[in-house]
Amino acid sequence: MRKLLATLSMVGLGIVGFLTTQSRAQQTEQELRALVPKIVASWETLDFTKIEPYYAADADLTYFDLAPLKYNNWAEYRAGAQKGLFEPNTNIKLKVNDDLRVHSRGNLAWATFTFGGDITSKQGATTHLDARWTMVLEKRAKGWMVVHEHVSAPLGGS
Numbered sequence: 001m002r003k004l005l006a007t008l009s010m011v012g013l014g015i016v017g018f019l020t021t022q023s024r025a026q027q028t029e030q031e032l033r034a035l036v037p038k039i040v041a042s043w044e045t046l047d048f049t050k051i052e053p054y055y056a057a058d059a060d061l062t063y064f065d066l067a068p069l070k071y072n073n074w075a076e077y078r079a080g081a082q083k084g085l086f087e088p089n090t091n092i093k094l095k096v097n098d099d100l101r102v103h104s105r106g107n108l109a110w111a112t113f114t115f116g117g118d119i120t121s122k123q124g125a126t127t128h129l130d131a132r133w134t135m136v137l138e139k140r141a142k143g144w145m146v147v148h149e150h151v152s153a154p155l156g157g158s
Helices: 002-044 048-054 074-086
Strands: 089-096 101-105 108-121 126-140 143-152
Touching: 002 048, 002 089, 002 101, 002 108, 002 126, 002 143, 048 074, 074 089
Parallel strands: none
Antiparallel strands: 089 108, 101 108, 108 126, 126 143
């Protein structure tokens, strides 16, 4: 009888542990699904004070954008985006498509999605771009932070 009770107790604890883990994973997925569009929207502000809270600025983190090939750290990324994206343009509108996928493993997560971007230059010209975006995030004391990202457009344009 003791063996049966011990076995049932262990099975019960295993089920509770499994359900708790599943619940945490679902919470993390919901949190990330809400966060990613906020990060994307922060870029529309053309204001780094709104963007930087979402990004880790560690000196050894690499970021990939449409151009140039790579930024070796956040300081390079910030300077490059300011010069190449913010200074020549007055407006950026980004729409995350309905293909957002998020995955997490412990304190690491990644999100993948495609998006449409409409950019208005200071001369009034508008450009549309269809592209893809991958974010790698790490759970830190401040919350989920982007520690790597890759933004690219298909060869031959959108």
